[in-house]
Amino acid sequence: MAWFYLVLAGLLEIVWATAMKQSAGFTRLWPTGIMVVGMIASFWLLAIAMRALPLGTSYTVWVGIGAVGAFIVGIVLFGEVVTPMRLLAAGLIVAGIITMKLAS
Numbered sequence: 001m002a003w004f005y006l007v008l009a010g011l012l013e014i015v016w017a018t019a020m021k022q023s024a025g026f027t028r029l030w031p032t033g034i035m036v037v038g039m040i041a042s043f044w045l046l047a048i049a050m051r052a053l054p055l056g057t058s059y060t061v062w063v064g065i066g067a068v069g070a071f072i073v074g075i076v077l078f079g080e081v082v083t084p085m086r087l088l089a090a091g092l093i094v095a096g097i098i099t100m101k102l103a104s
Helices: 002-022 029-049 055-078 084-103
Strands: none
Touching (some): 029 055
16 A cells, blocks of 8 residues: 555655646746645655655655656646657656665
């Protein structure tokens, strides 16, 4: 169950990071509110996952899901540039997440 909570926490990290972008420097109410709620929920689920999983694994996987997810959202929703080097970097992050899971 800890891995479920950890993945959900990582997905919520994508939500709050996207909402932060949409908040325009905290000048828009709804995106700012979504960001705050998403951030609290993400941290709470991360803390629950850390009851059963090692700190290093939990934090690395959480950040990795958020980073790769935000990368994908940036491309899909915001038209950010896709280059081979950026794709390689995201692929290496995914490889690290998989390796952490296998090592646990």
